[in-house]
Amino acid sequence: MNQTIEFTLNGETMHYSVDVRQSLLELLRDELALTGTKEGCGVGECGACTVIVDGETVDSCIYLAVWADGKTLTTVEGLAAEDGSLSDVQTAYVQDGAVQCGFCIPGMVLSSTQFLEDNPTPTRPEIKRALSGNMCRCTGYQKIVDAVADVAEKRQENADIAPVKFTRHA
Amino acid sequence: MAKNNVIGKTEQRWDAIAKVKGQAKFTADFPINHKLHAKILRSTIAHGYVTAYDITEAEQMPGVVKIFLPEDLPQNKFGTAGHPWSMVPAKRDIEDRTLLTRHVRVYGDDIACVVAKTELEAIRALEKIKVTYEKYPVYLTPKAAMADNARRIHEERDNVIADTSVGYGDVAKELKAADYVIKEHFHTPMQQHVHMENQVAVAWQSEDQRWTCISSTQIPYICRRIIGQAVGIPWSQIRVQKPFIGGGFGNKQEVIIEPLVVALSMACGGRPVEMNLTREESIAYTRTRHAIDYDLAVGVNKDGSITAIDCNVYSNQGGYASHGHAIGGKGGTFINALYKTESLRYAAKTIYTNVATAGAMRGYGIPQVxxxxxxxxxxxxxxxxxxxxxxxxxxxxxxxxxxxxxxxxxxxxxxxxxxxxxxxxxxxxxxxxxxxxxxxxxxxxxxxxxxxxxxxGTYPFGLETAGARLTLMPDASFKLMLGATEIGQGADTAFSQMAADTIGVGYDKIIRDAMSDTDIDPFDTGSYASRQTYITGFAVQEAAEKMKQKILKRASEMYDIRPEYMDIVDGNIVYSHNDQKIADLADFAMSSFYDMEHGRAIVAESSVNIHNNxxxxxxxxxxxxxxxxxxxxxxxxxxxxxxxxxxxxxxxxxxxxxxxxxxxxxxxxxxxxxxxxxxxxxxxxxxxxxxxxxxxxxxxxxxxxxxxxxxxxxxxxxxxxxxxxxxxxxxxxxxxxxxxxxxxxxxxxxxxxxxxxxxxxxx
Incomplete structure (x- = not known):
C-alpha cells in the first residue's frame, strides 16, 4: 500500500508516494538517490544512517518513510552551503583529521551538527554522550570528539570559521 | 628520504571533503540499472551434510529469479586468503571450499543461494527452502578437533592443518638451568573486524563480454585471481573495481562473496547481481581473528637474564583454511625480535574446528602472541x-x-x-x-x-611487489595511479606526499582517484601487512624519480641546459646550484603536450620487487x-x-x-x-x-x-x-x-x- 507524503528535504519541498512499509533510509537511498546516508546494520544499532528530522536525530533505517509526512529533514547532502562550501562542523572534521574510511561520517556529522544546536557550550563528556549512538571503527573517536569541541569553541570565540547557523532548513 | 618538506607534514587527506559532504561513493552507492539481488541460505547446524533440499515452495515466491544449489554452480576448489599467487604449489594457500556446499563445516555455511528482483523477495524465498541435514559432531576447540576419534572436517586432510616448530638452543636444558621457571596458559578470543561497511559486491557482464565486479575489497588484483579460480575462467576476463571502502581491517583481505556474485551473474545471463551482507552475517559468517591458546614457559635468572622461551601454540582455524598457519605460525619471529634468550622453541599447530573461519585481522596473529x-x-x-x-x-x-x-x-x-x-x-x-x-x-x-x-610487509615469507604510474598534466599537476588500496587508513594521502616530495612540487599538485581498477592501475597486491607506505612507497618513489628525470631531460632539450644542472623545487625548474628559476613547471607542462617540436606527453611508471623488511x-x-x-x-x-x-x-x-x-x-x-x-x-x-x-x-x-x-x-x-x-x-x-x-x-x-x-x- 502506498501513501503520498509531503516533507521538506534539505530545503526542498517534496511530494512522494511511498510504500507504507518502506524505511526512510530506503526512500532516501533507493528512490531519491541520496546515497550519502549509509546503512551499517539496518536495525538502529550503529547510527550510520542518522538523519535530522524536525531538529532530532533519528536512525533512518528504523524510521518509516511515512512518518516523515509534514516534517523537515536534513541529510548529509544538505549540510554544505548552496555554493558547496562546508559547514563549520564539516570543516572541523576535515581539518582535525576526524575522517578516515568515512562510512560513519555522514551520520556522525549530522549528530554533531544537531547536538551543537541543542548544546552550544558542551563539555567533553557531553560530546561523548551525544555521539554515543554513532559507531566508528577507524578513529577511536578521539579526533571526532576533538572536532566537535573545536567547533563549539570557535563558535563561542566567533572566530575564523564563520558560524553557519543550522537553521537554514528549519 | 624527504627532500622537499612535504614528507613529515600534516596534509589534509584528499578524500575528506567528499566524505563529509556525502559525495564519496562506496560500493552500494553506484546506480546500476536492472540489478538483481542475491542472498545466501545459511546452514543452521555447524557440522554435517545437507542430504536434501526442498525448493518447490521457494521457487513460487514472488520476485524469485532463480534458486541455486551447490551443484548448479561451478565446483572448483579455491581459498579465500588474500595472498599473492605462489608459483610454488606447496606454498599456496589451502584450497578447501567451493562456491556453495552441501558439506557444512560452520554454522551459517553457504548451502544455497536465491537471486530475486529485490532483496526482500530474496529473503522471503530463503525462508521457504526446506533443508534436511545429517549431523556430525561439533568441535569448537582445537583440543576437541584434535582428539583421536574426531571426525575429519575436510575429508582430504587431517584437522591439524599445519604443525611446525622453530627455534634454537636447548630449551629443556636452559629451563632447568634457570633460577626460576614460569609456566602459564593463555587464551585469546575471536575478535571480529566490524568494519562499518559490511561486505558488498556487485557484478555484471560488461560490454566487452568480460565480467566486472565492484567490490569493497582491500585486494583488487588478488580478488580478480580468486574469482577466476572459483568460477573457472581466465583471470584476464575479470575486471575488479574498488571504490571508497568503509573499513576492512583484514576482513576484506579475504575474497568472500565476489566469486559467488560473479558466478550468479553468469548464471543469470550477465545481469547485474548484488550481494550485501547484513551485520549479523558479517560478524558471524565472514572471518574473525584466530582464537589462540598458548602454553608458555620462560626461564629467568635472578639477574634478569632469560634462559629459555618455550611456546606451544594452538591456533583455532574454524571451518575453512583461509590464511591458515600464516597467522599462528608467525609469532616466534616477533618473540625473537624482542627478547634476548639462550634458547627458544615456538611450536605451532593450526587446527580446523567448527567455529567461524578465522582469517586476517589487523595485527595478523601478533596481538594474540x-x-x-x-x-x-x-x-x-x-x-x-x-x-x-x-x-x-x-x-x-x-x-x-x-x-x-x-x-x-x-x-x-x-x-x-x-x-x-x-x-x-x-x-x-x-x-x-x-x-x-x-x-x-x-x-x-x-x-x-x-x-x-x-x-x-611480508618479506621474506611473501612476494612484495608494487607499481605506480605518474602522468604529467598540462598545468603541472600529476595524476598518480596505483594498484595499492586506500581503505580509510590514509595511504593515498601519504603516497601523494611521497610523489610530491620526490618530484619537487606541492602536495596539492598530486591527483588521486577513489577507484582502483585492475584494468587500469599498475599491479599491486593490495592493502595488508602494513605494507603499503613501505612497499608501495618504493614504487611511488621510483616512478616520481623517473618522472623528474624525464622532465629534466625534456627541459634540457627545450631550454638548452644540461639536465644535471637542473632540479625541480617548489613547482619550478631551477638551476640546482643556486635555485635560480629557469621555467615555471606549469609552462613547461603545457609545452610538453602542445609544443610543435617538443610536445609528447610525459608518463613515468615503476614496478618494484622489494627484498627487505x-x-x-x-x-x-x-x-x-x-x-x-x-x-x-x-x-x-x-x-x-x-x-x-x-x-x-x-x-x-x-x-x-x-x-x-x-x-x-x-x-x-x-x-x-x-x-x-x-x-x-x-x-x-x-x-x-x-x-x-x-x-x-x-x-x-x-x-x-x-x-x-x-x-x-x-x-x-x-x-x-x-x-x-x-x-x-x-x-x-x-x-x-x-x-x-x-x-x-x-x-x-x-x-x-x-x-x-x-x-x-x-x-
Missing part, C-alpha cells in the same frame, strides 16, 4: 622483583640483530627508546606510586606495560581502576609509543594509532564472538558484540620515537596494524598490578574478572 608473551614477561619481572620496564630494556635485542627465524636484520629497532619515552611521557613512576594508595577497598588501581614488534616496535602503558565488587575495569589512562621510523603525515599517523588502540583496548576488555555448544553464534549483532562507543574509551594518548629508517623508502616503516598489538597485555598487567590476580584469558569483561577475583579469594 603479544598478549601471551607480554603477560608472562611481566610475571617473570615480578618474580625476580624487577621493574617491568627495566626488565624489558635489559633483555632487548641489540641494534642490528639478525633475527634468524626470519633472516631479517633489525636495524633501527627502538623498543628500548619507546619504553623509556613511555615511562616519562605517561608519568609511569608517578602513576605507579598513585596506585599504591588504592590496594585495599573496593576500587583498586594499578599500572601495566607491554611491548610488541611488527614487520613492514624493517621491523617496527612500540609499547602500551595503561593505568586501570578495578571495582572488585563488580569486576568492572575502568581504563583511567592509556598511552601508545611507536617506533615506526619517519612519520609521513602526523595527523594521519595519530589517527591510525587512535583507531588501533581503540580496537586493542576492546580486544582486552570487551570483544569476542561467543558460541553455544552446538556452534551457533550468540552475539552477532552490535548490541551484544561490544565494539567501543564514545562512552567506552578514555582519551587516547600517544607519542612517537621518530627516526629515519635506513631501509624504508622515505625513512618510514609499518604503523597501520601496530597500535593494537600491545594494549590488551598492558591492561592485563595493570589489572594484575591492581589486584594481584593475573587473568590469562581476555577479554577482561566484568563477569570474567569477577569470577577470577573470586577464585583468587580477593573477594
Amino acid at each position: 603479544m598478549f601471551a608473551l607480554e603477560s608472562i614477561m611481566d610475571d617473570a619481572a615480578e618474580k625476580i622483583g624487577m621493574d617491568p620496564i627495566d626488565f624489558r630494556i635489559q633483555n632487548r635485542r641489540p641494534e642490528g640483530f639478525l633475527n634468524t627465524l626470519s633472516h631479517v636484520q633489525q636495524f633501527n629497532f627502538k623498543i628500548d627508546k619507546c619504553l623509556e619515552k613511555g615511562r616519562e611521557a605517561f608519568h609511569w613512576d608517578e602513576k605507579l606510586q598513585d596506585s599504591l594508595k588504592y590496594k585495599t577497598g573496593s576500587k583498586r588501581r594499578g599500572v601495566g606495560v607491554a611491548g610488541f614488534s611488527y614487520g613492514s 624493517s621491523y617496527a616496535s612500540g609499547c602500551t602503558l595503561a593505568q586501570v581502576e578495578v571495582d572488585i565488587e563488580t569486576g568492572q575495569i575502568e581504563l583511567l589512562s592509556v598511552m601508545n609509543v611507536h617506533d615506526s621510523g619517519k612519520i609521513i603525515n602526523p595527523i594521519l599517523a595519530e589517527g591510525q594509532v587512535d583507531g588501533g588502540m581503540a580496537m586493542g583496548i576492546a580486544y582486552g576488555l570487551s570483544e569476542g564472538v561467543r558460541y553455544n555448544e552446538a556452534g551457533k553464534p550468540l552475539n552477532n549483532n552490535l548490541m551484544d558484540y561490544k565494539i567501543p562507543t564514545t562512552m567506552d574509551l578514555p582519551d587516547l594518548d600517544h607519542t612517537f620515537v621518530e627516526s629515519e629508517d635506513p631501509l624504508g623508502p622515505y625513512g618510514n616503516k609499518s604503523l597501520g596494524e601496530n597500535p593494537l598489538c600491545s594494549p590488551a597485555a598492558a591492561i592485563r598487567n595493570a589489572v594484575k598490578n591492581a589486584t594481584g590476580v593475573a587473568i590469562n584469558s581476555n577479554p577482561l569483561a566484568s563477569q570474567h574478572v569477577f569470577e577470577q577475583l573470586k577464585q583468587a579469594h580477593v573477594i
Whole structure:
C-alpha cells in the first residue's frame, strides 16, 4: 500500500508516494538517490544512517518513510552551503583529521551538527554522550570528539570559521 | 628520504571533503540499472551434510529469479586468503571450499543461494527452502578437533592443518638451568573486524563480454585471481573495481562473496547481481581473528637474564583454511625480535574446528602472541622483583640483530627508546606510586606495560611487489595511479606526499582517484601487512624519480641546459646550484603536450620487487581502576609509543594509532564472538558484540620515537596494524598490578574478572 507524503528535504519541498512499509533510509537511498546516508546494520544499532528530522536525530533505517509526512529533514547532502562550501562542523572534521574510511561520517556529522544546536557550550563528556549512538571503527573517536569541541569553541570565540547557523532548513 | 618538506607534514587527506559532504561513493552507492539481488541460505547446524533440499515452495515466491544449489554452480576448489599467487604449489594457500556446499563445516555455511528482483523477495524465498541435514559432531576447540576419534572436517586432510616448530638452543636444558621457571596458559578470543561497511559486491557482464565486479575489497588484483579460480575462467576476463571502502581491517583481505556474485551473474545471463551482507552475517559468517591458546614457559635468572622461551601454540582455524598457519605460525619471529634468550622453541599447530573461519585481522596473529608473551614477561619481572620496564630494556635485542627465524636484520629497532619515552611521557613512576594508595577497598588501581614488534610487509615469507604510474598534466599537476588500496587508513594521502616530495612540487599538485581498477592501475597486491607506505612507497618513489628525470631531460632539450644542472623545487625548474628559476613547471607542462617540436606527453611508471623488511616496535602503558565488587575495569589512562621510523603525515599517523588502540583496548576488555555448544553464534549483532562507543574509551594518548629508517623508502616503516598489538597485555598487567590476580584469558569483561577475583579469594 502506498501513501503520498509531503516533507521538506534539505530545503526542498517534496511530494512522494511511498510504500507504507518502506524505511526512510530506503526512500532516501533507493528512490531519491541520496546515497550519502549509509546503512551499517539496518536495525538502529550503529547510527550510520542518522538523519535530522524536525531538529532530532533519528536512525533512518528504523524510521518509516511515512512518518516523515509534514516534517523537515536534513541529510548529509544538505549540510554544505548552496555554493558547496562546508559547514563549520564539516570543516572541523576535515581539518582535525576526524575522517578516515568515512562510512560513519555522514551520520556522525549530522549528530554533531544537531547536538551543537541543542548544546552550544558542551563539555567533553557531553560530546561523548551525544555521539554515543554513532559507531566508528577507524578513529577511536578521539579526533571526532576533538572536532566537535573545536567547533563549539570557535563558535563561542566567533572566530575564523564563520558560524553557519543550522537553521537554514528549519 | 624527504627532500622537499612535504614528507613529515600534516596534509589534509584528499578524500575528506567528499566524505563529509556525502559525495564519496562506496560500493552500494553506484546506480546500476536492472540489478538483481542475491542472498545466501545459511546452514543452521555447524557440522554435517545437507542430504536434501526442498525448493518447490521457494521457487513460487514472488520476485524469485532463480534458486541455486551447490551443484548448479561451478565446483572448483579455491581459498579465500588474500595472498599473492605462489608459483610454488606447496606454498599456496589451502584450497578447501567451493562456491556453495552441501558439506557444512560452520554454522551459517553457504548451502544455497536465491537471486530475486529485490532483496526482500530474496529473503522471503530463503525462508521457504526446506533443508534436511545429517549431523556430525561439533568441535569448537582445537583440543576437541584434535582428539583421536574426531571426525575429519575436510575429508582430504587431517584437522591439524599445519604443525611446525622453530627455534634454537636447548630449551629443556636452559629451563632447568634457570633460577626460576614460569609456566602459564593463555587464551585469546575471536575478535571480529566490524568494519562499518559490511561486505558488498556487485557484478555484471560488461560490454566487452568480460565480467566486472565492484567490490569493497582491500585486494583488487588478488580478488580478480580468486574469482577466476572459483568460477573457472581466465583471470584476464575479470575486471575488479574498488571504490571508497568503509573499513576492512583484514576482513576484506579475504575474497568472500565476489566469486559467488560473479558466478550468479553468469548464471543469470550477465545481469547485474548484488550481494550485501547484513551485520549479523558479517560478524558471524565472514572471518574473525584466530582464537589462540598458548602454553608458555620462560626461564629467568635472578639477574634478569632469560634462559629459555618455550611456546606451544594452538591456533583455532574454524571451518575453512583461509590464511591458515600464516597467522599462528608467525609469532616466534616477533618473540625473537624482542627478547634476548639462550634458547627458544615456538611450536605451532593450526587446527580446523567448527567455529567461524578465522582469517586476517589487523595485527595478523601478533596481538594474540603479544598478549601471551607480554603477560608472562611481566610475571617473570615480578618474580625476580624487577621493574617491568627495566626488565624489558635489559633483555632487548641489540641494534642490528639478525633475527634468524626470519633472516631479517633489525636495524633501527627502538623498543628500548619507546619504553623509556613511555615511562616519562605517561608519568609511569608517578602513576605507579598513585596506585599504591588504592590496594585495599573496593576500587583498586594499578599500572601495566607491554611491548610488541611488527614487520613492514611480508618479506621474506611473501612476494612484495608494487607499481605506480605518474602522468604529467598540462598545468603541472600529476595524476598518480596505483594498484595499492586506500581503505580509510590514509595511504593515498601519504603516497601523494611521497610523489610530491620526490618530484619537487606541492602536495596539492598530486591527483588521486577513489577507484582502483585492475584494468587500469599498475599491479599491486593490495592493502595488508602494513605494507603499503613501505612497499608501495618504493614504487611511488621510483616512478616520481623517473618522472623528474624525464622532465629534466625534456627541459634540457627545450631550454638548452644540461639536465644535471637542473632540479625541480617548489613547482619550478631551477638551476640546482643556486635555485635560480629557469621555467615555471606549469609552462613547461603545457609545452610538453602542445609544443610543435617538443610536445609528447610525459608518463613515468615503476614496478618494484622489494627484498627487505624493517621491523617496527612500540609499547602500551595503561593505568586501570578495578571495582572488585563488580569486576568492572575502568581504563583511567592509556598511552601508545611507536617506533615506526619517519612519520609521513602526523595527523594521519595519530589517527591510525587512535583507531588501533581503540580496537586493542576492546580486544582486552570487551570483544569476542561467543558460541553455544552446538556452534551457533550468540552475539552477532552490535548490541551484544561490544565494539567501543564514545562512552567506552578514555582519551587516547600517544607519542612517537621518530627516526629515519635506513631501509624504508622515505625513512618510514609499518604503523597501520601496530597500535593494537600491545594494549590488551598492558591492561592485563595493570589489572594484575591492581589486584594481584593475573587473568590469562581476555577479554577482561566484568563477569570474567569477577569470577577470577573470586577464585583468587580477593573477594
